[in-house]
Amino acid sequence: MKSANENILRIALPTLCLAAVFGFWTLYVRNAEISPFVLPPPGKIATAFYNLVFDPAAWRHARITVTETLGGFLSATVVGILAGTAMAKFPPLEWTFKPFIIILQLVPKIALAPLFVLWFGFGLESKIVISAVLSFFPIFANTLLAIKSVDAGDREVFASLRASPLQTFVMLEWPSALPVILTGMEIAIVLATIGAIVGEFIGGNAGLGHLALAKLQELQVDGLFAVILMLTLIGLAMYGAVTLLRRLLVPWHQASGNVL
Amino acid sequence: MSSAALQIEGVGKTFATAGGAVEAVRGIEIEVAQGEFIAILGPSGCGKTTLLRMIGGLIAPSQGDVRMSGQSILSGGNAAEARLGELAFAFQESRLFPWFTIEENIALPLRLRGVSASERIKRSRDLCQLVGLKGFETARPSQLSGGMRQRASLARALSVSPKLLLLDEPFGALDAMTRDQMNIELQRICATTNATVVLITHSIAEAVFLADRVVVLTPRPGRIHAIHKIELPRPRTIDMQETPEFQNHVRAIRTDIAGYPS
Numbered sequence: 313m314k315s316a317n318e319n320i321l322r323i324a325l326p327t328l329c330l331a332a333v334f335g336f337w338t339l340y341v342r343n344a345e346i347s348p349f350v351l352p353p354p355g356k357i358a359t360a361f362y363n364l365v366f367d368p369a370a371w372r373h374a375r376i377t378v379t380e381t382l383g384g385f386l387s388a389t390v391v392g393i394l395a396g397t398a399m400a401k402f403p404p405l406e407w408t409f410k411p412f413i414i415i416l417q418l419v420p421k422i423a424l425a426p427l428f429v430l431w432f433g434f435g436l437e438s439k440i441v442i443s444a445v446l447s448f449f450p451i452f453a454n455t456l457l458a459i460k461s462v463d464a465g466d467r468e469v470f471a472s473l474r475a476s477p478l479q480t481f482v483m484l485e486w487p488s489a490l491p492v493i494l495t496g497m498e499i500a501i502v503l504a505t506i507g508a509i510v511g512e513f514i515g516g517n518a519g520l521g522h523l524a525l526a527k528l529q530e531l532q533v534d535g536l537f538a539v540i541l542m543l544t545l546i547g548l549a550m551y552g553a554v555t556l557l558r559r560l561l562v563p564w565h566q567a568s569g570n571v572l
Numbered sequence: 573m574s575s576a577a578l579q580i581e582g583v584g585k586t587f588a589t590a591g592g593a594v595e596a597v598r599g600i601e602i603e604v605a606q607g608e609f610i611a612i613l614g615p616s617g618c619g620k621t622t623l624l625r626m627i628g629g630l631i632a633p634s635q636g637d638v639r640m641s642g643q644s645i646l647s648g649g650n651a652a653e654a655r656l657g658e659l660a661f662a663f664q665e666s667r668l669f670p671w672f673t674i675e676e677n678i679a680l681p682l683r684l685r686g687v688s689a690s691e692r693i694k695r696s697r698d699l700c701q702l703v704g705l706k707g708f709e710t711a712r713p714s715q716l717s718g719g720m721r722q723r724a725s726l727a728r729a730l731s732v733s734p735k736l737l738l739l740d741e742p743f744g745a746l747d748a749m750t751r752d753q754m755n756i757e758l759q760r761i762c763a764t765t766n767a768t769v770v771l772i773t774h775s776i777a778e779a780v781f782l783a784d785r786v787v788v789l790t791p792r793p794g795r796i797h798a799i800h801k802i803e804l805p806r807p808r809t810i811d812m813q814e815t816p817e818f819q820n821h822v823r824a825i826r827t828d829i830a831g832y833p834s
Contacts, residue, residue, distance in 0.1 A: 465667055472630055472661040474653070475684045483680070487671040564670045564712055 352534040360538035370523065370542070377508050377519040378546060380436055384443020385504035385550075389497060392448050396455025396493075401481070406456070417449050422510055429515040438515065443507030447500035454496030458489035491565045494558045501554050505547045520546075576642075577768040578604040578627070578736060583636035584793075585622050595793040596622045600636070602787060602796070606735075609762060609769045611779035613825065614789030620772045621740055623794060627770060628738045629656045640736060657685075660734035664741040666721035668713035668728075675700065675709040678727045685732070692731075699727040702761060719750040726758070730765060737762075739771040743778075752810055755781055759807060776829075780821045781808055788828050798828045 334354045340346070341353045348356065364370045399406035425442050432438035462485050470480045512521025520543050527535035558565070580602040586595045596619035604610050614620045625631045627638055629645050629652075638645050640655040660681070668677045675696040676683075682692035700709050703723040713721055722742055729737060742758075743751045755778060762769055773779050779786045786800040802821055804812060812818055 465663065465665060466669070468630065469661075469663070469667045472628060473681050473684050474656060479684055483684075484669070487669070562671070564714075 349531055349533055352537065356534045357537040357541070360532070360534040361541050364535070364538040364542060370520075370539075373518060373520050373523045374542060374546060376436070377505075377512065377521065377543070378550075380439035380508035380511065380519065381443055381501075381504045381550065383436070383440035384445075384507055385447050385497075385501050387440065387444040388447040388500055388504065389451055391444070392451030392496070392500075393455050393493060396452045397459060400456050400459035400485075410456075413449075413452065421446055425507075425510050425514050429511070434516040439508050439511030439519070442511040443504045446507035447504040450496040450499040450503070451493065452496075454492045455489060458492035459485050462488050487562075491558070491562050494554070494562065497557070498551065498554050501550050502547065505543070505550065509543065576603045577606040577608070577640065578602075578770070579637075579639040579642075580604075580623075580627060581637045581639065583623070583626055583633045583638060585619070585626060585631070586634045597626070597633075598793040598795050600794070600796060602799075604768055604770065606768055607766050609771070609782055609784045611771045611773055611783035611786045612789060613773060613776060613779045613786055614794060615791055615829070616774065618789045618791050619794030620774075620789060623789075624738050624740050624770065624772050628659055628661055630661075657732070658734055659736040659738060660729035660732055661738045661740065662722075662725050662729040662742045664744045666713070666718075666725040668721055668724055670713055673710045673712060674705060674716070674724050677713065677724055678731055680728060681732045695731060696727075699730055702730070702764065703727045704757065719746055719754060722746065722754060723757070726761070730761070730767075733765070734767055737765075737767045737769045739769065741772055741774070744773070751778070756810070758782065763807065776822050776825050777813060780804075780818060780825070781813060786821075786825060788825060798825075800825055800828075 338353045338355065341348070341351055352360075395409075399410065421442075424445065428441045428445075429438045432441050466484060466488065467480070470484050475483070508519065509521035509524075512519035513525060516522060520539055524536055524539040524543075527533075527539055580600050583597065583600045584595070585597045586593050600623060602610065612620050612623065622631065626633045629638070632646060640658065643651050643655050645652050645655045668674070669680070672680065675693060678699050679687075679692040679696040682695060683689075687695075697709055700706050703726055705720060705723050705727065708716060708720065708724075713724070716724065726742060729739075739758075743754045746754060759782060769782075771779070771782060780800075780802055783802055786802060788797045788800070789795065790797045800821060804817060804821075
């Protein structure tokens with residue numbers, strides 16, 4: 313049985329660890345005479361983050377990054393699930409397209425980013441495309457694999473009940489694949505964020521990726537750290553939303569109880 | 573035309589495998605009367621499960637025919653489909669679906685047939701009562717013990733009021749005590765529903781305890797080695813297993829199995 317002590321330790325220990333790292337960091341920066349332009353102390357970063365949070369411009373950038381990330385992620389989710397399902401149900405489709413999807417997966421997709429900027433411009437569209445391309449594969453691959461690996465004994469139950477292909481899909485294949493698809497989505501939401509930021513690095517004048525570069529060029533390294541911190545928190549919130557989706561959609565699944 | 577509930581006529585099955593053709597079952601002839609309980613007994617790998625799947629229309633025999641109430645289930649078309657709708661399977665593993673509650677699992681066959689939600693939940697609750705799952709209607713399968721999951725699996729098979737119940741070692745994975753208990757329950761349920769039952773098992777005592785006739789199969793390819801008529805009074809009890817009559821049947825079947833042609 314889990315004791316009350318264990319619950320306290322599970323919160324206290326990581327908090328202490330974090331405090332120790334920040335303490336060491338602060339002392340190191342002070343005593344090793346490192347330029348604050350290279351590595352600012354945590355205190356300065358906290359101040360910069362505080363200023364960033366109360367800067368309406370920062371929230372405008374954040375909104376753009378979130379829009380790009382969600383746009384890419386949702387497109388990848390829809391296309392990934394549809395393509396994965398279609399190929400799982402119609403093997404000739406898989407035979408036709410899967411080799412190309414695998415090869416495209418092996419292309420370092422970040423390297424394609426400049427091309428998308430060229431094709432789709434410096435606005436939101438190119439970032440959404442980069443984000444979608446980066447996050448497509450885990451959703452697609454997990455959907456395909458999960459539907460194909462539905463337990464043979466479970467399939468036999470549906471066969472013995474003379475279920476139609478549609479009934480088998482809705483009541484057996486889809487629910488048994490969903491936990492695995494959601495795992496793909498958890499990986500994808502992280503990749504989608506990376507896609508949006510890389511897109512902002514390459515072109516355009518908006519979004520937190522752009523803001524990060526701007527801070528660097530103004531030599532506001534504490535500001536850069538603050539932007540990175542904001543991106544991390546946004547990423548955490550979006551990842552949390554997907555895990556929440558798991559709890560809502562597949563409450564019966566074992567892994568649904570554990571977040572992080 | 574015979575009025576037998578189930579006729580298995582010269583059924584055989586050969587599987588094509590990478591290593592060549594493997595004959596699993598050969599020349600099975602059994603006629604089962606309405607309401608009769610048949611146990612099919614044989615060593616592992618003798619093709620009993622293959623035979624049961626052929627009887628239930630899950631795999632097509634290489635030779636022979638299977639008839640329910642005189643109608644071939646292999647002929648295709650509406651008549652065969654209607655016969656197939658009158659049978660139900662329960663497997664060795666309960667095969668309940670975790671995304672459904674117990675009553676939803678039990679009602680699944682009715683849902684697939686388009687029975688209305690209120691009607692099928694009512695039926696499901698009656699069945700929970702019948703198999704001793706009252707109070708667990710809205711539980712999830714993971715909250716139930718192995719024995720209770722098998723009860724739910726049996727209730728799911730019974731939901732469509734099948735004329736023919738096909739049981740593939742439904743209690744094979746349970747401990748001995750739970751198994752005895754489940755066999756008594758199964759006997760009671762069969763008496764209530766008056767379904768014709770074909771049970772696959774590799775337990776001689778279980779076969780003798782439950783069946784009107786025990787069909788003993790040979791090792792692969794599975795053929796009928798002997799058929800034993802069990803004329804013990806019903807309802808049978810656990811104590812009855814200690815009687816000389818019961819033991820004589822068990823011994824006769826064991827002698828049969830020892831005398832397999834090599």
